[in-house]
Amino acid sequence: MTQTLADKVKARRTFAIISHPDAGKTTITEQLLLFGGAIRQAGTVKGKKSGRFAKSDWMDIEKQRGISVTSSVMQVDYDGKQINILDTPGHEDFSEDTYRTLMAVDSAVMVIDSGKGIEPQTKKLFKVCSMRGIPIFTFINKMDRDGREPMDLIAELEEVLGIEAYPMNWPMGMGKNLLGLYDIYNNRVELTHPEENEDNDFLPLNEDGEIEGDYQVTQSTIYTQAVEDVQLLKEAGNDFSEEAIAAGKLTPVFFGSALTGFGVQTFLDAFVDFAPSPSEHVTVAEEIVEPTDENFTGFIFKIQANMNPAHRDRIAFVRVCSGEFKPGMDVFVHRTGKKIKLAHTTQFMADSREQVQTAVAGDIIGLYDTGNFQIGDTIYEGKKGLQFEALPQFTPELFMKVTPKNVMKQKSFHKGVQQLVQEGAIQLYKTYHTEDYILGAVGQLQFEVFQYRLLHEYNAEVEMTPMGSKIARWIDSDDLDPNMSSSRNLLCRDRFGNPVFLFENQFAMRWFEDKYPEVKLTALL
Structure with a gap:
């Protein structure tokens, strides 16, 4: 039947x-x-x-x-049900990955x-x-x-x-x-x-x-x-x-x-x-998307580099919210407005995978990504403009300056940093004047895993220099003066180009707010 x-x-x-x-x-x-x-x-x-x-x-x-x-994402049939299991990191240093995963279940x-x-x-x-x-x-x-x-x-x-x-x-x-x-x-x-x-x-x-x-x-x-x-x-x-x-x-x-x-x-x-079957999702415009709606919709909650290190691949994990996925279908990416053909897709058993033939609301599929997607992207069929709510992003508390030990490995270093940062477990900042790379994380283990993966997946050995705890605040100002930066508040840009101050401590931040009341400082979660 x-x-x-x-x-x-x-x-x-x-x-x-x-x-x-x-x-x-x-x-x-x-x-x-x-x-x-x-x-x-x-x-x-x-x-x-x-x-x-x-x-x-x-x-x-x-x-x-x-x-x-x-x-990890795993799928299994049991008693006539299609079960999608997401096994999350238990370690607190990787809570951001876990929080985003909880948005997809x-x-x-x-x-x-x-x-x-x-x-x-x-x-x-x-x-x-x-x-x-x-x-x-x-x-x-x-x-x-x-x-x-x-x-x-x-x-x-x-x-x-x-x-x-x-x-x-x-x-x-x-x-x-x-x-x-x-x-x-x-x-x-x-x-x-x-x-x-x-x-x-x-x-x-x-x-x-x-x-x-x-x-x-x-x-x-x-x-x-x-x-x-x-x-x-x-x-x-x-x-x-x-x-x-x-x-x-x-x-x-x-x-x-x-x-x-x-x-x-x-x-x-x-x-x-x-346990419930998939339910409705609400868009930013407060529209209801039912799982049985005809048009395909979904959102990207995770990006993973090098699931197959031999091919240096990147997989964007999509939670399907409505409609039915079919190979070769065209979808829009809300953030860019681009129309993309979903030709190469996969389903998972941890690192094992197989080609997707169909997927409906509740399923998790992987899209081979050449740079088209970011975490939080909404993809959809039908009329333009549909967007689901943004996924949480956390303010890092620990910071490290990172440089390659071998200048001959600069290309591998830059590629590795860019790809691993796009997974969302660690954040990247560039200093305003020197464009030094600074990594921000919630916990120490994230740095250790990052360093390990750069070496073993990209053959790039790096030097990690601790910068200690900093207070990161994003800046909402059209009139940004680079001279606002000092030894106690380092001006940087995040990977999206947004200006960020890294303050030495609460006192330095309060001093800055008193001196520049016109500049609004914003924290993430």
């Missing part, structure tokens, strides 16, 4: 996985791909000695350090370490999701290890994040004593290991919420305690509400272990049922 556009959109689930570093975010991504049949073996970020690396961690530096420093999965609870980066990313009002699903990970009491974790979730929680399942023990999960929503118990002479991991519950029959697990005090906990939750906890989940007011909570895969399929089954 031929699917309509509405049918295709309804089957899409596009979500990001957010967490603090080391909570198991990339590992659960691997398990979701495994259950979706996209991979045969999950490689965890801890398994370096075996030579197995996370499928979603595709850069060499990610494999070496065991961290994610760039957002319809829901989020929040991974929490059962031993640590809510951590700072999780709190920050939750706030962004909450501001957007998107549904948030919680997976409390590492139940195969000893951790904090589940009741404490649920209480912290509600108190610290200010969202109501509904446990969909409940752990029967933890660590070596983890017997299984009491599945509240499906009214069954999922065992870590089948009972003797049984080949089924699932045991149904009776009307009283207990396992019927002579099973060894029922003799355990751990099982008895779990039954009591669940009864307490049913009496004193929150009610289940699909409407509250959809509004981002209630988070369904799942317990499990991403490392062993225990509880992951139960989570995935529930997620595809309750």
Whole structure:
């Protein structure tokens, strides 16, 4: 049977996985791909000695350090649904990439370490999701290890994040004593290991919420305690509400272990049922673009250089908002007004890719970019002028002067800097008089990754000279005097040519504002 556009959109689930570093975010991504049949073996970020690396961690530096420093995009079919997974950097230095990625999804999965609870980066990313009002699903990970009491974790979730929680399942023990999960929503118990002479991991519950029959697990005090906990939750906890989940007011909570895969399929089954399909997008002119609108629209939320280092390629990641993509179609780029044919496109499994034949709202496609696109660009079919809201950009806090060590590598150096800066994880400034290159970032790790990639992807070894913390402020003035620059406020231009002052400290900025009241200083986010 031929699917309509509405049918295709309804089957899409596009979500990001957010967490603090080391909570198991990339590992659960691997398990979701495994259950979706996209991979045969999950490689965890801890398994370096075996030579197995996370499928979603595709850069060499990610494999070496065991961290994610760039957002990965993966697609998998599961239970009749097309799932688009965006695995984001957990490290706080790469939060800008993560924030932009969260603009491209319809829901989020929040991974929490059962031993640590809510951590700072999780709190920050939750706030962004909450501001957007998107549904948030919680997976409390590492139940195969000893951790904090589940009741404490649920209480912290509600108190610290200010969202109501509904446990969909409940752990029967933890660590070596983890017997299984009491599945509240499906009214069954999922065992870590089948009972003797049984080949089924699932045991149904009776009307009283207990396992019927002579099973060894029922003799355990751990099982008895779990039954009591669940009864307490049913009496004193929150009610289940699909409407509250959809509004981002209630988070369904799942317990499990991403490392062993225990509880992951139960989570995935529930997620595809309750996560939303793509919804409308609003333009700058406050027009509503429905996902089933006939004209193709989308926006670029990420640019990645050298996904294939042998070809020095650049890929622009597009979130499709409406219509249906077809190879060879013509679209407008709002920022430039140019009409471009989308002939070379791709879909992803981290660094693996295949040619796109069709894509609808919710899908993520990659466009081979020769310099036509920037992060935040709106692309569209139909009448000219359509533009979605701008994506967030952050004011950097740390700055480095960067120069090539070998003057013979100037060409490689300039090309590498320009291409990597366009990815948006680091910002470039040129001094007004000397045109020295200055890099701005949120955290130190961004500089280290930038330096590593210049060397290994562009063969350009560089000298990085710390400039310390600065306060960057953009200037809204038609009458700019270069003599305003001094030793305490360095006048630069950003990569778009906009004038920027880098102030030494708050005192220097206040002094400047007092001396030049006609100049308006503006910060980014």
